[in-house]
Structure formats: structure tokens, C-alpha cells
Amino acid sequence: MQAAILLFPGINRERDMILAVRQSFGREPAIVWHKETELPTGTDLVILPGGFSFGDYLRCGAMAAQSPIMRAVKAHAEKGGYVLGVCNGFQIITEAGLLPGALLRNAGLRFLSMDTMLKVERNDTVFTSKWAKGAEFRAPMAHGDGNYTADEATLDRLEGEGLVAFRYSDLNRNGSARSIAGILSPNLRVLGLMPHPENLVDPLMGGTDGKPLFDSLAAA
């Protein structure tokens, strides 16, 4: 699995993502600046890390979604390539239309920086195969706009087609519709989620709860 990690101005979790990828994939990810117009040849997986791209101006992820590299990312996804968006990366790919819905200001208005528990809704995807179905794991979250929303018809379709990847299983602190923490594209190759599995991939970080995500991808 060859990964390319996108870098937008204001992104700050790319090092965490590099570490997680290096450890599980056993090879270095490419780092791709947002002004590039093409992904490196042989890219299997595009990762959009967390942070505050373009200072969250206008809306979280709105500016980054218009960056030159995003045209290549859309083409990659259309060809069936893998895409992973975490936190701001999730916001960017919803703004870019790769996943439905949007992330609103947290219902309680506060920035949430704490651990949450996530439930694995399905384990027959390239992102979740190393977990048991229904498994719960700890994941740090750090966001002000993680309140997932979509119209009722879209939410029903996501549920009906099994495209909810992760749900908040302890408390739904940000007010997300139906406790949704992460969703998949219909071909199950694009995943977006708010919490940060990449921040728990080594005992030195206090746990390895998030490592199955990267191990699953490595095995795909």
C-alpha cells in the first residue's frame, strides 16, 4: 500500500499520520503539497490529515476542497482509489463532495479535546478488517466542528446501505446525527471520520487502539 499524505497550509497532524503509516505499511508515505496537480505515480491511498487548513476560513475545509490537488484526488477516487480523511481531512472531503453531508459546529459550541469511544459498525472493509464487528475502541478527538449532519433521506441511505463506519458509543459529545463518527463511500473505498486513530498507534502514545485502521489498510 503506497500512501500519499496531502499537506495544506494549516494542517498540523501530518507527522502523526506519517508515523502511523510508516509503522503499519513499512514504507514511507509521499508528502504532497496542495498546489500539486498530480498524485505520485503508484499512489494507492490518499490521506488528508487533521488540522485547520486555511485557518478554517469561510467553513472548515472549504478552501482546501478547492485546492489544485483535489482535482487529482477526485479522479483517484473515481477510479476506485482509497481515500482516508481524518478530522479536517473529513471536513475537506465532504466539502469536495467525495462523501455526503457536512460537519457543523459542535452542538455544545465548545472545542472538544478528549478521548471518545467508537464502535466499529462493519469489519468487511479495507479500513476496518483488523477489528471485530461491533468492537469498541478509544480514539482521541480534537475538533470544534465535528457535528455530522445530512438530510434525513441521506442519513437513511447511509444506514440502509451500511455506510456508517464508526459511531460514538459512549457519549455523542458533538451532537452528530445518529451518533455518526465516520462514513464510507458506496464503493467502501473512501472513509472520513472525525476522531484521530493515528494518535493511538504506539504504546508510547498511551495505547494502540487506533492501529487496526492502519494495519487493515496495510493488509488490503
Add this chain to the structure above:
Amino acid sequence: MKAIVTVMLKTGVLDPQGKAIGHALNNLGFAQVGEVRMGKIIELELTETDTAKAKAEAEEMARKLLANTVIESFKVEIAA
């Protein structure tokens, strides 16, 4: 020609900032305030001199970037 784009969260979309402002106004003694909705105004200086064309241009910009039509609605007004 100036275009004024007003972007608001769609009816039915939770507006926690509007709610917080409403609570604060109530706490200040403005008991007459009911629901509060918050949005943003974006002013665009356009080179176009035809009002209808300027409006169409601004609307396209709103659809592509200024508003996220999944959660927001927008209104374009042209000021002379």
C-alpha cells in the same frame, strides 16, 4: 458593481451559535427575543456592469464556494 451575498444555515439545520446569542440576549434582559439565527455576509467587488450578469456570477460563486448548499442557503443582492 458590488454584490452582497448573504449565507444562512438552512431552516431545520441546528444553529448552536444563534442559540447561544439568543440565550445571551435573554440573560441581558431582552426577554422579547425568540429564535436567533446567525449567518454571514460576503461583499464582492465585481468588474461586471450589467446587474443581471453580476447577479448570475455571484450566484455561481456562492454555489461553488461561498455557501455549502448541503447545510446553507444564500441570497445575492446587487448594490449599485
